[in-house]
Each structure stands twice: as C-alpha cells, then as structure tokens.
C-alpha cells in the first residue's frame with residue numbers, strides 16, 4: 001500500500017512533468033514530423049530530418065472548420081490530414097501554400113483530391129509546375145537512384161544498422177517523390193491581405209517580398225501566432241536560390257514591428273520567438289555586409305565563396321551546406337547578375 005504522502009508526491013511530480021511539456025500534442029509518433037501545439041487550436045508540424053515532410057507545415061482549428069498551412073512532400077500531407085482528423089471532426093475548409101518550393105507544396109494533390117481549395121500568391125500558379133522541376137528529378141532518374149540505394153542496401157550487412165536505416169529512409173523518400181504530381185493552387189492573390197473565416201476565428205493572409213517574390217504568411221490574431229513559411233527560418237541557414245535579400249531584410253523588420261510578442265512557426269526549424277526571427281534577420285544583414293565588403297575589396301565570386309566563411313555564431317545553425325551558396329547568391333544579387341523570376 002502506498003503512503004498518502006508518497007502518492008501525493010508522485011501526483012505532484014507527474015503533474016509537474018505534464019505541465020513542463022505542454023507543447024507536444026498527443027500524436028502518434030512518426031518519422032516525418034512532430035506535431036507541436038502552439039496555442040489553442042493552432043498547431044505546427046515540424047519536419048524531422050530525413051523524413052518526408054522536409055519543410056514545416058501546420059493548421060488552425062476554428063469553431064466551424066480548419067485551415068492547413070503548407071502541404072510538405074506527399075504522402076506526408078495525408079499523415080497531416082490524419083492528425084487533424086484525430087483532433088477534430090470539423091472539415092478542412094482552406095489550405096494555403098506559403099510559396100511554390102516543393103517542400104511546401106509537394107502534398108497539394110492530397111488536398112485538391114479532397115476538394116479543398118488551396119490559396120497562394122499569383123506567382124505560385126506560374127512557378128508550381130515549371131520552376132519546381134528543378135527540385136523534382138525526372139521519374140527515370142528517381143528510379144535509377146532507388147535501384148542504386150536498393151543495391152547498396154542489399155550489400156550492407158545486417159549489423160550495420162545505422163547505414164541500413166539511412167538507406168531505407170532514402171528509398172522511402174524516393175518512393176514518395178515518385179508519387180508527387182506538381183499541383184497548382186486554386187485561388188491566388190498578389191497584394192494586400194486576404195481574411196479567411198473559420199467560423200468566429202479569423203486568419204489573415206498577407207504577402208511580402210524577399211524569399212521568392214511569391215510568399216504568403218498567415219496571422220492568427222486571437223492566438224497571436226504567425227505562420228511564416230520560408231519568410232522565416234529558425235536557427236537554420238536559408239535557401240536563397242530565389243531570394244532578394246535587399247527586400248527580405250525590410251520584410252523581416254516589418255514583421256517584427258507588427259508582431260513583437262507573437263509566436264512564429266518558421267518554414268524550417270522549431271517554433272520560434274521574435275528573438276529567433278531577429279537572429280535570422282541579422283544573419284541576412286551580416287551576410288550582405290560581408291559580401292558587400294568582399295566586393296569592395298575586389299574579390300571575385302570564387303574568392304568570395306572561399307574566403308567569406310560563416311561567422312562562428314552561426315555554426316550551430318542547421319543546413320550548414322547552404323553557407324557557401326548563400327555567399328554566391330548574395331554576391332550575384334549585389335552585382336545585379338542574379339537570375340530571379
């Protein structure tokens with residue numbers, strides 16, 4: 001028989017544990033994303049490395065319907081729909097694409113197949129099935145990569161568990177990529193804001209320049225949460241392939257001025273505070289200053305890529321492989337030789 005005092009202590013410690021970890025939603029564990037409750041009825045789906053999500057997504061449950069923000073890679077979008085349905089019986093009324101990149105739109109087909117309208121910037125309609133091809137190798141190439149990985153797996157001994165698991169993940173990812181049908185949004189806009197109603201709850205979409213020239217963010221006023229898409233990266237080096245950093249820095253200043261106390265769901269990285277978004281803004285500003293200085297001192301693009309190494313304070317960021325391409329992209333932007341759009 002347990003002493004009442006011990007029972008009480010147990011109860012208190014269990015409660016303390018539960019209260020200390022309130023942000024993780026009750027979801028089945030999966031390899032692709034982790035569901036995080038950010039506010040009442042507002043969830044982030046944070047991509048796990050090596051899984052099928054690749055980019056973050058999320059959703060907002062109103063009092064008569066649900067909005068989905070971004071669609072991962074397919075079929076992970078179907079897993080997200082499953083998570084929503086395990087939390088609520090309300091229908092999904094809207095989906096939003098933050099921008100065209102495949103890690104945020106690869107699951108569009110799963111939403112469209114369910115008759116759910118997808119809202120995005122006008123440019124997503126232009127780029128979704130064209131520019132996205134650079135992120136999606138041809139089916140023959142995917143087949144070849146899968147066959148190569150399968151051969152490697154068959155040659156990897158059973159006791160090399162980590163290598164086998166990595167190859168299995170790779171095969172699973174290639175299978176998922178083979179299922180992707182580049183699918184357009186269904187309703188677009190290119191300026192101002194768009195207000196969506198989920199019953200009493202409102203979600204405000206707005207478009208701002210910097211990351212691709214076709215980005216939309218979503219603000220949930222009653223929860224004080226901003227879904228940033230790839231306008232915001234948390235402790236992660238960004239992909240600047242389509243970026244205009246000279247537009248992006250003022251965009252981030254505007255967001256930080258308008259939302260000083262919000263929670264932010266970034267396109268990559270964990271749920272963030274304003275300070276994380278400010279760190280990201282400062283990364284872009286530091287990068288631009290370093291490259292500008294390099295150009296002034298006469299560095300060629302190759303010298304800049306070699307010499308302008310990542311400052312120590314950003315060494316802990318994810319996606320370190322973007323450090324050198326970031327220098328190249330900003331160099332081209334500042335020289336006026338970058339091909340965007």
Ligand SMILES: [Zn+2]
Pocket residue numbers: 055101103104230267268
């Ligand atoms: Zn992304």
